[in-house]
Amino acid sequence: GAVVSQHPSRVICKSGTSVKIECRSLDFQATTMFWYRQFPKQSLMLMATSNEGSKATYEQGVEKDKFLINHASLTLSTLTVTSAHPEDSSFYICSARVQFRGTYEQYFGPGTRLTVT
Amino acid sequence: AQKVTQAQTEISVVEKEDVTLDCVYETRDTTYYLFWYKQPPSGELVFLIRRNSFDEQNEISGRYSWNFQKSTSSFNFTITASQVVDSAVYFCALKETSGTYKYIFGTGTRLKVLA
Numbered sequence: 001g002a003v004v005s006q007h008p009s010r011v012i013c014k015s016g017t018s019v020k021i022e023c024r025s026l027d028f029q030a031t032t033m034f035w036y037r038q039f040p041k042q043s044l045m046l047m048a049t050s051n052e053g054s055k056a057t058y059e060q061g062v063e064k065d066k067f068l069i070n071h072a073s074l075t076l077s078t079l080t081v082t083s084a085h086p087e088d089s090s091f092y093i094c095s096a097r098v099q100f101r102g103t104y105e106q107y108f109g110p111g112t113r114l115t116v117t
Numbered sequence: 118a119q120k121v122t123q124a125q126t127e128i129s130v131v132e133k134e135d136v137t138l139d140c141v142y143e144t145r146d147t148t149y150y151l152f153w154y155k156q157p158p159s160g161e162l163v164f165l166i167r168r169n170s171f172d173e174q175n176e177i178s179g180r181y182s183w184n185f186q187k188s189t190s191s192f193n194f195t196i197t198a199s200q201v202v203d204s205a206v207y208f209c210a211l212k213e214t215s216g217t218y219k220y221i222f223g224t225g226t227r228l229k230v231l232a
Contacts, residue, residue, distance in 0.1 A: 043208065
């Protein structure tokens with residue numbers, strides 16, 4: 001099956017710094033990738049849809065200047081949390097979309113746990 | 118609007134008991150897909166099943182079975198003879214078939230299987 005990786009798996013940063021999370025599709029090309037955020041004991045909430053070569057589409061309530069998304073190639077999307085604060089501490093999961101049997105499927109990465117101190 | 122409801126926040130069972138996790142969905146689409154994912158403590162989502170709206174056949178995979186009923190907009194998941202390793206959070210999700218093909222996740226059910 002399709003494999004999606006994320007790096008790093010876990011990161012701790014200080015308040016006010018920026019942190020970049022990478023999402024890679026390892027054995028397929030993905031024109032579209034998604035970024036989700038999951039707070040402890042809560043569901044996955046879609047943050048943004050990332051399309052290769054164009055600007056990301058952000059969900060309502062997600063600050064695009066704070067969560068910078070770059071989808072520079074068909075196998076890589078990055079999420080940069082700028083000027084991170086403790087409330088940004090969360091589990092960030094990406095997924096990559098691929099066409100399969102006439103429809104689109106999403107394959108999820110293993111997630112990145114961000115802790116802002 | 119699309120919505121997925123998992124009314125059971127947390128369920129505890131004793132090992133070897135059967136347990137059913139409920140999922141109720143709302144959608145205006147005539148074509149849609151439903152999913153179940155398992156999220157163990159490590160956090161990685163584990164795909165369990167995908168079902169399209171035209172296939173109402175129930176499915177069994179080992180100790181897992183799924184009951185899809187369009188009449189009640191439900192897609193319930195049963196684990197037979199539960200084991201401690203089944204302890205996890207289980208998410209039901211709905212996929213739109215238009216626009217961005219977004220997944221809408223339910224709030225999850227935390228299953229604790231006690232030895």
